[in-house]
Amino acid sequence: MGPLRLTLCTGLLAACALTPAAHAADGHGVSVTPSTAAPGAEIALRVTGCRGTSGTASSPAFAGDAELSPHRGALMGGTRVDAAAKPGSYDVRVRCADAETGARITVVAKGAAPTAPAP
Secondary structure (H helix, E strand, C coil), X not given: CCHHHHHHHHXXXXXXXXXXXXXXXXXXXXXXXXXXXXXXXXEEEEEECCCCCCEEEECCCECCCEEEEEECCEEXXXXXEXXXXXXXXXXXXXXXXXXXXXXXXXXXXXXXXXXXXXX
């Protein structure tokens, strides 16, 4: 992993760790940072309440699935918004050892400002 990619991943994971997760009724929380992003943008995911040491987050908006691994009491990972993703709201599905839960991401046109998850 090159220095720039490592710096970007570290920064995204730090931002995600400071962002409150949206907790579902089942006790699982998912945060997608930023929650609004343009095609090609880096996305960080943080999932709480999952048992086990791995998980996967997928979305039609993603360029590829995000592999989640343990970090400070949560499962975390990252991916990019697909370069061909059209503006709109997309489901994010998270699968871990004991559950399936989810969140949403909004894709905006290139050049629009990304936003953090709502509190």
